Structures are given as structure tokens and as C-alpha cells.
Amino acid sequence: MVTRELAALVVAAVSRAAAAGELPQLPEPLPPFEVEPPRDARHGDYATNVALVLAKAAGLPPRRVGEAVHRHLPVPSADLARAELAGPGFLNLFLAPAFVHRWLRRAHEADRRFGTSDEGRGRRVLVEYVSANPTGPLHVGTGRGGAVGETIARLLEALGYDVSREYYVNDYGGQVETLARSVEARYLELAGCAAEFPADGYQGAYVGDIARRIADREGLSLARAGEAERLARVQEYALSMMLEDIRETLEAFGIRFDTWFSERTLHERSDVRRCLEALRERDLVYEEDGAAWFRSTRFGDDKDRVIVRRDGRPTYFAADVPYHLDKYERGFEHLIDVWGVDHVGDVARVRGAVGAFGHAPSSLEVVLHQHVRLKNEGEAVRMSKRSGEFVTLRDLLEAVGRDAARFFFIMASPSAPMDFDFALARRQSSENPVYYVQYAHARICSILREAARLGREVPPAAAADLGRLTAPEEWVLAKRVITLPEVVYAAAMRREPQRLCAYAREVAEAFHVFYGQCRVLSDDAALTGARLVLVDAVRRALRNTLDLAGVGAPERM
RNA sequence: GCGCCCGUAGCUCAGAGGAUAGAGCGGCUGCCUUCGAAGCAGCGGGUCGGGGGUUCGAAUCCCUCCGGGCGCGCCA
Numbered sequence: 001m002v003t004r005e006l007a008a009l010v011v012a013a014v015s016r017a018a019a020a021g022e023l024p025q026l027p028e029p030l031p032p033f034e035v036e037p038p039r040d041a042r043h044g045d046y047a048t049n050v051a052l053v054l055a056k057a058a059g060l061p062p063r064r065v066g067e068a069v070h071r072h073l074p075v076p077s078a079d080l081a082r083a084e085l086a087g088p089g090f091l092n093l094f095l096a097p098a099f100v101h102r103w104l105r106r107a108h109e110a111d112r113r114f115g116t117s118d119e120g121r122g123r124r125v126l127v128e129y130v131s132a133n134p135t136g137p138l139h140v141g142t143g144r145g146g147a148v149g150e151t152i153a154r155l156l157e158a159l160g161y162d163v164s165r166e167y168y169v170n171d172y173g174g175q176v177e178t179l180a181r182s183v184e185a186r187y188l189e190l191a192g193c194a195a196e197f198p199a200d201g202y203q204g205a206y207v208g209d210i211a212r213r214i215a216d217r218e219g220l221s222l223a224r225a226g227e228a229e230r231l232a233r234v235q236e237y238a239l240s241m242m243l244e245d246i247r248e249t250l251e252a253f254g255i256r257f258d259t260w261f262s263e264r265t266l267h268e269r270s271d272v273r274r275c276l277e278a279l280r281e282r283d284l285v286y287e288e289d290g291a292a293w294f295r296s297t298r299f300g301d302d303k304d305r306v307i308v309r310r311d312g313r314p315t316y317f318a319a320d321v322p323y324h325l326d327k328y329e330r331g332f333e334h335l336i337d338v339w340g341v342d343h344v345g346d347v348a349r350v351r352g353a354v355g356a357f358g359h360a361p362s363s364l365e366v367v368l369h370q371h372v373r374l375k376n377e378g379e380a381v382r383m384s385k386r387s388g389e390f391v392t393l394r395d396l397l398e399a400v401g402r403d404a405a406r407f408f409f410i411m412a413s414p415s416a417p418m419d420f421d422f423a424l425a426r427r428q429s430s431e432n433p434v435y436y437v438q439y440a441h442a443r444i445c446s447i448l449r450e451a452a453r454l455g456r457e458v459p460p461a462a463a464a465d466l467g468r469l470t471a472p473e474e475w476v477l478a479k480r481v482i483t484l485p486e487v488v489y490a491a492a493m494r495r496e497p498q499r500l501c502a503y504a505r506e507v508a509e510a511f512h513v514f515y516g517q518c519r520v521l522s523d524d525a526a527l528t529g530a531r532l533v534l535v536d537a538v539r540r541a542l543r544n545t546l547d548l549a550g551v552g553a554p555e556r557m
Numbered sequence: 558g559c560g561c562c563c564g565u566a567g568c569u570c571a572g573a574g575g576a577u578a579g580a581g582c583g584g585c586u587g588c589c590u591u592c593g594a595a596g597c598a599g600c601g602g603g604u605c606g607g608g609g610g611u612u613c614g615a616a617u618c619c620c621u622c623c624g625g626g627c628g629c630g631c632c633a
Contacts, residue, residue, distance in 0.1 A: 040576065049575070052613080062613075087576060088613055133633060175633055263633095291631060302559065302629065309631040316633050341627050344561050370562065370626075378568090411581095412570055415562060417626060419569060424582085432595095433581050439595050450592050490573075502571060505580070516588095516597045557595070 001117070001485035002103065003035045003046065006093060009079060010035065010050050013072040022068040024058055031057065035093075037483070044084065044092030045479055051089040062089030095479065101466040103482035107537040108461035115484040115544045120161030126327050127153045129338035130250065130257075131168040134242040135179045136204055138249050138393040140420065141340065141372045146393075147409035147550065148369050148497055149338035150255045154548045155492035155500075164332070167257045168323065171239055172264040173316065178202065179242070180235035186211035187234060191223035204390075206245075210238050249394050254402055254550040266319045266326070275322035276308065282356050299352025301345075320346070321353040328359055336495075338367045367495050369414035375421040391422055399426040406550040407434035410497035433505065437542065438554055440508035444539040445555040447520050451532060454521065458532040468530040473514040478534060480510045481541045488548065497549070504545045511538050 011030060017023045033050040051066030058065050066089040073083045073091070078098040086092050107114045129149025132142045150165070157163045170176070182202045188195030190211055201207075214222070214237045222230045243260070250256070266272050276292070279285045284295050285307060292308035294317065307318045327335050339346070347366045355361045374381040374391055381391065396405055399422065408425075411433065412418050425432075451457065469478060484503065491499035520531040543553040 034573065034575090036573065036575095038576070039572095039578080043576065047575080052575085055613095090575075135633090170633060173633070178632095289631090293631095300560090306631045311631080313631085315631065320633095341562065343628085343633090345628050347561090368562080368627095373626085408569095413563095416570075417563060421569080424569090435595050436581080439593080443593055443596080447592050454592095494573085498571070502580090505571090509580090512596055513598095515592085519592065521592050556593090 001489060002482055003486050005079070006035045006046055006048070007033075009074065010048055010069065010091070013069050013074070014050065014054070016072040017068040020072070022071070023054075023060070023065065026054060026057055030054065038090075038092070041476075043086065043090070045095045046093045048091045048093065049089075051085075051091060055089070065089065066091055097467060097469075100475075100478050100482060104466060104478055104533065104537045105461040107481065107484075107540055108533070111540055112544065112547075114540050115488045115548075116158045116160070117485060117489060118160040119489070120156060120159040122160075122162070123334065124162045124164070124332045125156055125334045125336060126164050126166055126330075126332040127156070127336045127338065128166045128168055128327075129153075130246075130255070131170070132246065133170045133175055134239055134246060135175050136202060136242070136390075137206055138246055139390040140374055140393055140396050140422075143253065143393045143396060143405060144369055144372050144409045144414075144418065145338050145340055146250060146253055146255050147406050148367065148414050150550055151410050151497035151500070151548065152336065152338065152367065152492070152495055154550070155488060155497065158488050158548060159492050164259065165255075165257045166259045166261055166327075169243065169260050169262050169264075170316075171262050172267055172319070173313075176235060176239060177231075179207075179238050180231050182207045183210050183214070183238045184231060184234045187214055187220075188223055190215050191220040193223050210241050213237075213241060249392075249397070252397055252402065253393065254406060261323070261326075263319050263323070266322050267314070271322040271326065272314050272318050275325065276314070276318060279307075279321070279353070279356070284353070284356055294349070294353070296349045296352065299348045299355075301348055305349065317346070317349060320350055324350060324354050324364065325357055325359075328354070328363075333363060335364045336367060337365070338369065341368050341370050344368060365495075367414060370417040372409075373417060373419050375419055375424075377423045378421065381422070396422070396425075400432070403438070403551045404432040404434050407437075407501060408432070410549060411501045413496065413498050433501075434551060435557075437504045437508040437546065438552070438557060440511045441539060441542045441546070441553045442555060442557045443515065444511070444535050444542075447535060448532075448539070449555075451521055456521065456525075456528060456532070458536045459529040461533050461537075464529045464533040465526050466530050466533065468524075468527045469534060471514075471518055473510070473517045474531070474534060477507075477510040477514045477538065480507050481534075481537050484541045484545065487545075500545055500549050504542060504549070507538060507541055507545070511535070511542075 014030060018026060031053055033048060033053040035046050035048045038044060038047040051069060052062045054065050055062040066085045070083055070085050070091060074080060075083050077096060079096055081094045081096040084092045127149055130142055130146045132138055153163050153165050178198065178200055179202055181198045185195045185197045185201065186208045214234065222233055276285060285292050290310040291306045293304045294307040296305045297303060305317060306315055308314050324335065351361045351364050354364055487499055487503040491497060518531065520528065520535060522528050546553040
């Protein structure tokens with residue numbers, strides 16, 4: 001990436017300054033310093049705080065350090081046009097055209113791989129996200145977790161990690177039983193039997209739909225079967241129908257999981273029981289009041305938590321521990337869980353438990369995302385799966401489309417709460433920020449189509465005279481485009497998908513400004529060739545960014 | 558009460574300790590005989606919740622107060 005190349009130039013300059021006796025011997029490697037684009041373009045294309053960082057170790061004022069480094073920077077050269085020492089000791093770096101041209105050519109050569117790197121090559125990562133209980137359709141809030149998790153997975157793949165996507169299916173325990181009893185009641189109603197709807201049952205219309213579909217397939221004979229058999233059959237049907245609905249919705253949302261991991265199998269394979277024994281051996285579980293308790297206070301929890309109830313049924317947490325151990329056993333060295341904030345309290349417990357089995361706490365990473373507060377014309381919408389009052393992800397997709405939904409969900413930092421006005425989204429769907437970016441892409445494709453029609457194909461990047469790109473709008477655009485690799489790197493490593501949206505918007509803006517000032521197809525063949533190479537690099541950068549965000553890059557719109 | 562997260566323009570939100578804090582939407586004014594006006598140019602809009610501290614430098618880090626969200630189940 002650009003910043004890394006510049007940092008290497010700076011490090012080399014520091015070494016030369018030290019060798020020349022202008023700086024004292026400094027620790028190897030140097031303390032971390034930054035190379036980044038300053039806010040104000042007058043402060044260079046990139047600025048580095050290296051002199052400020054080294055001042056302490058060098059025992060010299062920052063500006064003295066800066067002067068020494070400045071003298072040994074290769075300016076002017078094919079990389080840097082010039083450098084300036086400014087303010088408290090910043091070194092402002094101005095890129096040489098040849099440097100930018102080299103990167104534009106790389107964008108062409110790399111094409112779909114432009115922006116990727118191999119930082120994570122050979123490392124296996126498991127990303128678990130969504131994992132919503134299959135007790136109802138996915139609601140809007142789970143869309144955020146889905147978009148965040150999927151984008152993190154794609155970002156890590158772009159860094160070369162071997163990524164596996166997983167959905168943990170809570171197909172065991174009280175909630176699915178409640179779903180089964182709810183469906184059973186609706187089914188019995190269909191059969192004309194007196195049935196009391198469970199007090200804690202799921203009220204949504206989808207419960208009745210499932211009952212009807214069971215009746216369509218099985219008839220009403222289950223009404224005469226024994227209760228245990230009927231419940232078991234109904235639960236099986238309800239689960240598979242719900243999961244099918246969830247799977248379809250996620251596919252429409254651009255998400256496909258590699259594995260759907262069943263919680264029930266952990267119980268059936270005795271993983272839960274064996275894990276409990278192992279925890280007991282480590283003195284992390286004790287008996288009290290007839291229940292078994294996990295010593296979560298060892299891991300910063302404010303109280304110990306029940307792991308096996310008085311009636312002998314294990315709690316959710318009892319399965320969560322062997323589940324995560326199983327992930328490690330399957331060969332993943334790093335685990336990422338994307339959870340809604342309502343699970344904050346679980347983080348320390350699970351991490352502590354897997355730590356007791358020898359796994360580094362840092363190898364289990366939990367990305368928490370805040371909930372989506374849904375509004376309708378400014379009025380808050382209460383959402384509850386139990387009451388059946390909620391807006392589904394499917395509704396959202398039908399209202400605003402996949403692209404707008406995906407972009408919107410990752411535009412904000414996962415840790416920031418998000419307000420979403422459904423009515424507004426429906427109404428202003430054509431004015432969503434995503435269209436600004438997509439429009440830039442479509443406009444470029446339109447230019448390329450026109451070029452092809454005129455028989456003026458994009459020349460090979462190496463053949464074009466990029467020195468003809470001299471307009472300020474061209475320069476700004478080119479420099480923005482070539483930052484994609486560092487944007488992808490930062491977004492992936494910091495688990496901050498919103499950086500993709502910011503980059504896409506900035507590149508689109510630079511392109512729209514360029515478009516207003518510079519005509520691509522002109523009588524000047526050399527200039528036309530250079531501009532075609534530039535816009536085709538922009539096209540690749542935008543497409544790759546939108547791909548990572550799970551948003552389409554339309555050639556026409 | 559305790560823990561985590563958030564507080565930035567009218568609204569929704571960006572903002573790697575760095576220089577004069579940004580975008581979209583909404584409001585106002587211009588710009589299409591020329592590669593797509595889903596665009597561009599401009600105007601208006603801010604005690605970065607309040608206060609204190611660290612630092613050469615704080616929207617960013619620390620403390621404190623205020624406001625909001627979530628959690629503190631033998632639910633998942």
C-alpha cells in the first residue's frame with residue numbers, strides 16, 4: 001500500500017541521517033509513527049509525524065529531528081516531488097507523478113484483486129454472525145449484524161485469510177419448545193379442536209402460516225396423535241420451515257453461510273456433558289441450591305451463573321462453551337463472533353471459559369453492534385418477536401432493496417446506535433447515499449461504452465502517457481483511487497466496515513468533480529488514452545469496494 | 558446501584574492524538590445543443606453534551622457530571 005512504501009522511504013532517510021551523525025543511534029525497529037493523508041491538501045499528499053515521535057528517543061527538539069530526516073529524504077525523485085518540514089515538526093510529503101502513475105497501473109494489473117493483500121495468508125478464521133433464534137422471521141435488527149459480519153468476512157478474505165462463515169442454530173431449549181407449542185395450538189385450531197394458546201407463545205401471523213403448511217402437507221391427523229409425538233413432529237416442521245425462511249432471506253441479502261451449526265448436536269454428542277466435567281475438574285463449576293454454577297466471577301462477572309438448572313437441564317451457556325471449543329477443534333486459530341449488544345454480558349464468561357482450556361483470550365474476538373432503532377415517520381416502532389410486532393428484514397429488502405440496505409447498515413460504526421426510519425427509507429430510496437456511488441460507476445461504464453462505440457478502447461495502462469494527467473481534478477482523483485489497499489487493510493484489521501463506505505463516497509465525489517471539469521473522449525488521442533486509463537482504474541476501485549460491501553456495481557441504472 | 562456502548566449541523570451519521578471539524582437528507586440560488594443532471598457549483602447551518610486534566614497539540618486519551626441505549630434470568 002502507498003503508506004507502507006512511504007514509511008519505508010522515511011525509515012531509510014532516518015537511517016541515513018543517523019549514519020551521517022545527524023541523529024543519535026535510535027532503537028531498532030523505530031517506534032511506530034504515522035504516514036497518513038492530512039486533512040488540508042496544502043499539507044501534502046501524506047504527512048508523517050516521525051520527527052515528533054522520534055524527538056524523545058533522539059533527545060532533540062522535533063524540528064531538529066525533522067530537519068535531519070528531511071535532508072535525507074529522496075527529493076525530488078520518482079517517488080517524491082518534494083517534502084516540507086512544517087508546524088511542530090510534521091514532514092509533509094508530495095507524491096511524484098511517476099509514483100501515482102505506477103499505482104494506477106497496478107490497479108489495472110491487479111483488477112479484481114486491486115485492494116487485496118496477503119497479510120492473512122494461511123490463517124484460518126471463523127466468523128459467526130446472525131445466529132438468530134429460529135423462532136420467527138429475521139427482523140431488521142438482525143440485518144445489521146448480518147451486514148457487519150458478512151462485510152468483515154469479505155474484508156478478511158481480501159487480506160488473504162481463509163474465512164469460514166457460520167450460523168449457530170439455537171434448535172434446543174425452551175424457546176423452540178415455545179415455538180412448537182405455539183404452532184401446535186394454531187394447528188389444533190385448524191383441526192377444530194379446543195386448544196389453549198400458550199401464555200408465553202409467539203403471537204405472529206407466521207405461526208399460523210406454519211400450522212397451515214403443516215396441515216397442507218400432513219393433513220390434520222396429528223391432532224389425534226399423542227401429544228408428545230405431535231409436539232415433536234410440529235417442532236421439527238416449524239424449525240425446518242423457519243430455517244428455510246431465514247436462509248432464503250439471507251440469500252436475498254447477499255449472505256450465504258458455509259455451515260449451519262446445530263446447538264442440539266452438542267447435546268446429542270454429549271459435548272455439553274463432557275465439557276461440564278472438564279469445567280468441574282478445573283474447579284470452575286460447583287453445586288449450590290440444587291443447581292450447578294459456573295465461577296464467572298473469576299472472569300470479572302459480578303456474580304456466578306447457573307450452568308445446569310435444578311431440574312437438570314443445561315442452560316444456554318453450557319452449550320456455548322463446548323461450541324466455541326469445537327470451533328478451535330475444527331482448526332480455526334482465530335474466532336470472531338458478531339453479536340448484538342444485548343449479549344455484552346456473555347463476552348467475559350465465554351472468553352474466560354475457553355481460556356480455561358488453554359486458548360488465548362485474544363483468539364476469541366467479539367464484535368458487538370448496537371441495535372437498530374426502528375422508526376416510522378419519526379415514531380418509534382416497538383419490536384418484539386413474541387408479540388409479533390416487528391418489521392422483518394424481508395420487508396426492508398422489498399422496500400429499499402438489497403444494495404441500499406447493505407450500504408446503510410455498514411455506513412455507521414457498529415458500536416454506534418442507529419436510527420432507521422422505515423417510511424423515510426421507503427420514500428427516499430432513490431436518494432440513498434449508495435446511489436451516489438453506484439451512479440459514478442455507471443457513468444464510467446457509460447463512458448467506456450461510448451469509447452468502444454467510437455473504436456477507442458482503453459489503451460494498456462503501460463502504453464498510456466499518464467503524464468498528460470495534469471488537471472487538479474485528475475490529480476485528486478488518481479490519488480484517492482490508489483489508497484484502496486490501505487483502506488481495505490484498515491477496515492479489515494480494525495473491523496470497521498464503515499471505512500469502505502467513506503472511501504467509496506470520496507472516490508465517487510472526486511470522480512463527479514472530475515467529470516464536470518474534464519472531458520474524457522476528445523480529439524487529443526494521447527489525453528483521451530490517459531483519461532481512459534484513469535477512469536478505468538476508478539471503475540475497478542469502486543467495483544471492488546462495492547463488492548466488499550455486498551452492494552452491486554451496476555453498469556447502467 | 559454496577560458494567561459496556563453512545564452523545565458531532567434541523568434529521569441520519571462519518572471523522573488512525575495533528576494543522577481552518579465533514580457528508581447525505583432537508584432549505585435556498587445557479588448550471589443540461591457536447592462522454593448519463595441519480596450530477597456539479599454556491600449560500601445557510603456547529604459552545605463536537607457540560608466541566609476538569611494529560612499533551613507541543615484533544616471531537617479523539619484520562620477523570621467527573623448530565624442525557625440516552627443495552628446488560629446485570631435457573632430466557633436464548
